[in-house]
Amino acid sequence: MRGSRLPWVLLIVVSAIGYGSGPLFAKWIYPSGFDWLDLLAWRHLLAALILWAIVLALPAGRAALRQIRLRRGLTAFGLGALFVANASTYFASLTWIDASLAGLMTYSYPAIVAVLSIFFAHAPSGLRPWVALAIATGGVVLGVGGISAGREPEPIGLVLGVASPIIYSCYIILAARLGGESKSGTGASDGGGIPPLAAVPLSLAGTSFGVFVLRLAAGRDLLPLPIPESALLPILGVATVAGIVPIGAFYAGAQRLGAARAALVSTVEPVYTIVAAGILFGEQLTPTQLAGGAAILAAVLVAEWEAIRPAKN
Numbered sequence: 058m059r060g061s062r063l064p065w066v067l068l069i070v071v072s073a074i075g076y077g078s079g080p081l082f083a084k085w086i087y088p089s090g091f092d093w094l095d096l097l098a099w100r101h102l103l104a105a106l107i108l109w110a111i112v113l114a115l116p117a118g119r120a121a122l123r124q125i126r127l128r129r130g131l132t133a134f135g136l137g138a139l140f141v142a143n144a145s146t147y148f149a150s151l152t153w154i155d156a157s158l159a160g161l162m163t164y165s166y167p168a169i170v171a172v173l174s175i176f177f178a179h180a181p182s183g184l185r186p187w188v189a190l191a192i193a194t195g196g197v198v199l200g201v202g203g204i205s206a207g208r209e210p211e212p213i214g215l216v217l218g219v220a221s222p223i224i225y226s227c228y229i230i231l232a233a234r235l236g237g238e239s240k241s242g243t244g245a246s247d248g249g250g251i252p253p254l255a256a257v258p259l260s261l262a263g264t265s266f267g268v269f270v271l272r273l274a275a276g277r278d279l280l281p282l283p284i285p286e287s288a289l290l291p292i293l294g295v296a297t298v299a300g301i302v303p304i305g306a307f308y309a310g311a312q313r314l315g316a317a318r319a320a321l322v323s324t325v326e327p328v329y330t331i332v333a334a335g336i337l338f339g340e341q342l343t344p345t346q347l348a349g350g351a352a353i354l355a356a357v358l359v360a361e362w363e364a365i366r367p368a369k370n
Contacts, residue, residue, distance in 0.1 A: 065313040066322055068306050073326035075303030080159055081333055082295040083151050089285035093148035096295065097141070098272060098280055101265040103296035108258045108305075121255040133235060133256050137263025139228055141271060144264070147221040153214025155334070162215075164327050164353065166222035166229070167320040168194045173230045174317040178238050181317050189360035193324045196352030199345050226320075232260075232308060233316035243315040253309045261304065321360050324353045 086096050112118030125133075150159050171190050174180045181187060237243075237250020250256075269279055284292060311319035328350045 062314065065310045068310040069314065069319050069322040070325055072303040072306035072310060073323045074329050075299050075306065076323075077326040077330040077333070079148070079295055079299035080151055080330060081337060082291040082299055083148055084334075084338055085291040086288045086295070087152070089288035091281060091285065091288055091292075093145070093152060094268075094272060094275065094277065095281035096148055096292070097144055097268045099284065099292045100295045100300050101144075101261060101268050102280070103293065104300035104304075105258065105261040105265045107297065108261055108301050112254055112258050115254070118254045118258075121252045122258075125251060125255050125259070129235070129251055130255075130259055133251060133259035134263035134266070136228065136231055136235060137260035137265075138267035138270075139224075139231070140260065140264045141267035143221055143224040143228055145271065146217045146224065150214050150217035150221065153211040154218060159214075159218055159330075162218040163222050163225070164196075164324050165194070165219075166226045167317070167324055169223060169226035170229050170320040171317045173226060174233075174315070177230050177240070178233045178317065179240060179243050179315040181315070181321075186318060186321060186360050189356040190321055192359060193321060193353050193356035196324070196349040196356065199349030199352060229311070229316050229320060232256075233311055236308060236312045238312070238316060243311075243313060245313045250312060253305055253312070257301075257305045257308055260308075261301075318360070322357055325357055328353055 083093070083096060087093075112122070147159065147163065150162075154162075168190060171181065171187075181190075235251055235256060237245075251259075272279060307319060307323070310322075314322070331346070331350060
């Protein structure tokens with residue numbers, strides 16, 4: 058069990074690093090004149106185009122798409138459209154709050170996912186995951202509550218930062234159900250779910266469509282053009298490193314681990330984000346926030362120690 062779970066734990070860590078790179082790319086893009094809605098338009102359009110090209114070029118990808126029934130394909134597409142609400146609130150919040158704080162606030166979602174999984178998915182078994190969840194939640198509370206005096210964020214930024222994990226939690230549970238997860242087992246154990254090679258490109262197409270609808274509703278051009286030269290590489294980065302990689306990796310990993318356990322492992326993301334933001338942008342965290350980050354890492358170790366501990370000789 059330990060050996061079979063470790064690759065999927067690592068895949069979720071890769072997903073967390075990819076997602077955690079999103080606010081870093083955003084901080085490079087925003088000074089160019091692009092706002093969060095411009096970023097989302099290019100992020101998801103490029104991600105969808107690149108991934109569709111890859112999937113259609115692979116025999117396994119074409120086979121996976123041929124096996125999808127229309128109803129399930131539309132479900133994956135609609136799920137991608139729901140992701141727009143999560144991405145919109147998250148990237149919009151970065152207009153008013155630090156990338157490091159946004160990363161910490163987002164990680165109230167594992168607790169929400171764990172509770173929802175009791176009713177709609179495969180809840181964690183045993184005491185260890187729940188203890189780890191409590192530690193991780195405490196780490197997030199320390200991180201958000203450790204804002205130093207004189208650096209209080211705008212209320213609108215906090216509201217958006219809170220809305221994002223709630224929406225994302227619902228998205229994760231629905232994605233887990235799409236992947237075949239039920240109350241009795243994970244997607245891999247229960248079978249019957251849509252494989253990642255079909256689910257992820259369909260979902261990304263839905264997200265891109267949702268962003269375009271949002272832009273039209275806001276009276277914006279369908280695509281922001283031209284792309285500022287200084288924003289070109291960060292946009293490619295947010296579409297691939299912070300788009301295709303984390304969305305696909307999380308979906309595949311959650312099929313094996315279950316939504317709740319995958320969400321818990323993902324709490325390494327804010328640790329990565331706050332360290333990288335500190336190095337790249339000089340954002341500083343208080344000792345309380347650093348303690349929160351340490352608690353998050355400890356929680357992952359508690360939850361997955363059996364999978365990641367060194368093997369005995």
